[in-house]
C-alpha cells in the first residue's frame with residue numbers, strides 16, 4: 432500500500448508542491464505504516480478465529496445470526512405468564528384430518544360416558560381378517576393364539592394373564608375392551624400408539640369371534656370340525 436507507483440516525469444509544478452508539503456508527507460507516511468500494521472494484526476487475529484484451536488470463545492467479528500433471541504420448543508420463557516415458551520392452540524383448533532367427533536369410535540364410550548355395548552363399525556370378513564393379523568402381532572404373545580392367557584409371560588414368568596374365555600371378559604361391553612387396549616389395565620400396558628382405533632375394533636371383533644367359537648364348541652361338541660380352535664383359522 433505504501434509502495435509508490437512509478438511515476439512519469441512530473442511537471443515542475445507538481446514537484447514544487449510535493450516539496451512544500453515535505454513535513455506533512457512524512458507524517459502521512461508514518462500513519463500509513465501504522466494502518467498497515469493494524470490491518471495485518473486484524474487479519475492475523477481473524478485468521479485464527481476460525482480453524483485454530485483455542486480454549487477461549489471464538490471472536491465474533493460478525494455475529495450474524497449465530498446467537499438469536501428466539502424461543503426453542505419445550506423451553507421456559509420469562510415472557511409469558513405461564514412460563515412456557517410454547518403457546519396453546521386456540522380453543523377449537525382442529526388438526527388437519529384430526530377431528531374426532533365420533534366418541535364411540537375413538538374412545539369406546541358413548542355420549543353418556545358409558546362403554547358402548549357393540550363395535551361401532553361393520554363387522555365383516557375383511558375386518559375379522561385384519562383383526563386376526565393384528566391380534567397375532569399385538570396380543571398373541573401374551574394372550575396366546577386361543578385367548579387363554581397362556582402366552583410368554585405366563586410360560587416364563589407365571590404372570591397371570593387374563594383369559595378371554597372367562598365370564599367376566601365375555602360380558603364386558605366391547606367399549607370396555609377397547610378401553611383396555613387403549614389405556615391398559617393392571618399389569619397390561621396400553622397400546623394406544625402402536626394400534627390405531629380402527630385396528631383396535633378389528634382386534635375386538637376377532638376376540639369376540641374367538642369367544643364365540645369357544646362357546647360353540649363347548650355347547651355343541653358335535654360341530655367340532657367347524658370349530659377348529661381359533662387362531663388356527
Ligand code: HEC
Pocket residue numbers: 566569570571572573574584590591592593600608611612616617618619620622626634638
Ligand atoms: C405384554 C403382554 C400383553 C399383551 C401384549 C397384551 N396383554 Fe392383555 N393382559 C396382559 C396381562 C398381564 C393382563 C392381566 C392384567 C391384570 O389383571 O393386571 C391382561 C389383561 C387383559 C384383559 C382383561 C382386562 C380386565 O379388565 O381384566 C383384556 C381384555 C386384554 N388383556 C386384552 C388384550 C388385547 C386385546 C391385547 C392386544 C391388543 C392385549 N391384551 C395384549 C398382558 C398382555
